[in-house]
Amino acid sequence: MPQVENPQLGRSHDYPYEPREEERDYHWGMVVNTNRCINCNTCSFACKSTWTSGKGEEYMWWMNVETEPYGGYPMGWDMRLLDDLDSGQTIYEAAESGEQVRGYIADKEEWEYPALGDDQVHGEYPTGEVVESDLDEGEYHDIWQFYLPRLCNHCKNPACLAACPRQAIYKREEDGIVLLDQERCRGYRRCVKGCPYHKPMYNPETGVSEKPVGCYPRIEEGFVPRCVSSCIGKTRLHGNINRGPDAPSPGGDAPGGRSPINYLVHSDEKVALPLYPQFGTRPQVFYMPPYHVPPEFLTQMFTPNTDEKRNDWPGDTYRESIEIVQERVRNPSHHVLGILQLFGATTKLIETYEVTDERVRGWDRNGEKVADLPFEEELEVREGEQWTNQP
Numbered sequence: 001m002p003q004v005e006n007p008q009l010g011r012s013h014d015y016p017y018e019p020r021e022e023e024r025d026y027h028w029g030m031v032v033n034t035n036r037c038i039n040c041n042t043c044s045f046a047c048k049s050t051w052t053s054g055k056g057e058e059y060m061w062w063m064n065v066e067t068e069p070y071g072g073y074p075m076g077w078d079m080r081l082l083d084d085l086d087s088g089q090t091i092y093e094a095a096e097s098g099e100q101v102r103g104y105i106a107d108k109e110e111w112e113y114p115a116l117g118d119d120q121v122h123g124e125y126p127t128g129e130v131v132e133s134d135l136d137e138g139e140y141h142d143i144w145q146f147y148l149p150r151l152c153n154h155c156k157n158p159a160c161l162a163a164c165p166r167q168a169i170y171k172r173e174e175d176g177i178v179l180l181d182q183e184r185c186r187g188y189r190r191c192v193k194g195c196p197y198h199k200p201m202y203n204p205e206t207g208v209s210e211k212p213v214g215c216y217p218r219i220e221e222g223f224v225p226r227c228v229s230s231c232i233g234k235t236r237l238h239g240n241i242n243r244g245p246d247a248p249s250p251g252g253d254a255p256g257g258r259s260p261i262n263y264l265v266h267s268d269e270k271v272a273l274p275l276y277p278q279f280g281t282r283p284q285v286f287y288m289p290p291y292h293v294p295p296e297f298l299t300q301m302f303t304p305n306t307d308e309k310r311n312d313w314p315g316d317t318y319r320e321s322i323e324i325v326q327e328r329v330r331n332p333s334h335h336v337l338g339i340l341q342l343f344g345a346t347t348k349l350i351e352t353y354e355v356t357d358e359r360v361r362g363w364d365r366n367g368e369k370v371a372d373l374p375f376e377e378e379l380e381v382r383e384g385e386q387w388t389n390q391p
């Protein structure tokens with residue numbers, strides 16, 4: 001089998017197709033700040049009402065929000081696959097004879113409870129004394145939970161694509177979005193089995209599979225996906241993950257250089273990490289981890305979680321990487337705080353940006369300014385009578 005480089009793991013590994021010589025100039029990507037998510041599921045319903053409201057799509061939640069550590073749709077999807085992999089193995093290296101990818105098809109019952117585990121916390125509720133946590137001293141509450149929005153990662157080494165014997169799944173040249181050609185699909189469900197994130201789903205009415213489309217018609221028009229524009233908590237920023245520090249200006253008075261999401265993911269001040277990179281698909285949705293959650297859990301969820309640290313993330317171990325990133329998220333620098341202002345600031349796709357002492361600005365792919373915000377909103381106190389609806 002050919003080998004592909006995987007910088008998230010810091011090594012190469014098997015993949016059924018030859019790697020591309022060059023990275024695309026443009027690649028769909030997203031950063032989600034889990035600390036802002038309130039589990040309102042506006043994103044889930046925005047996606048469902050846009051894309052999966054037809055017959056046979058009743059259980060298809062291309063976008064869903066899980067409460068960690070107990071939620072999961074389908075039930076237990078992550079733990080079950082992790083149990084099947086030997087330490088350090090990707091799903092390609094663990095493939096069974098005659099298959100390209102290690103995976104499983106979830107049972108019908110496992111799809112029936114999209115909200116199972118919602119708001120359930122880890123740990124026992126204390127009785128009596130108040131429990132204090134002191135994050136500066138590395139002391140965490142035993143009681144915790146957090147919300148994890150989940151969607152297709154438009155992976156750079158997609159397992160759905162690798163698993164399809166019909167070559168019905170393809171990665172678009174222009175933006176890396178992974179699409180499924182329903183004309184070619186024969187409903188073998190290899191993608192349903194192969195995607196470790198369980199995002200391709202089978203439609204029993206049509207007899208073919210379907211998968212999330214990255215809101216490509218909106219991307220083509222320069223808008224962000226529906227889950228991003230509808231997000232109540234301003235948890236997300238979408239954009240071009242491949243726009244690095246040397247990229248030219250997109251035009252007009254827009255600066256050259258990185259996209260804001262590239263800064264959050266790939267700069268020396270990394271604050272966002274992929275979900276279960278150990279699967280080996282190079283997912284392109286990145287999460288700013290919750291800073292109140294013990295690092296042991298997050299090490300398993302957001303790092304390759306091997307004894308030997310091979311990638312270029314900060315720290316000597318993956319556990320240290322998590323602790324450093326958690327601290328950066330808890331006490332963001334001025335620059336990161338500036339980028340956080342761009343989350344949910346516009347429905348347009350932000351290609352480049354600028355952070356100054358007072359303001360943060362964003363420009364789209366045509367070099368038009370689409371965001372211009374102060375760090376602090378001005379406070380205006382109205383003159384005159386103070387009134388209230390309270391008696």
Ligand code: SF4
Pocket residue numbers: 151152153154155158159160161178194195196197198199200211281
């Ligand atoms: S998350 Fe799953 S469906 Fe989406 S690109 Fe990756 S492997 Fe394919």
Ligand code: SF4
Pocket residue numbers: 036037038039040041042043044065147149230231232233234235
């Ligand atoms: S809309 Fe935003 S805040 Fe609400 S559940 Fe989705 S990601 Fe979380």
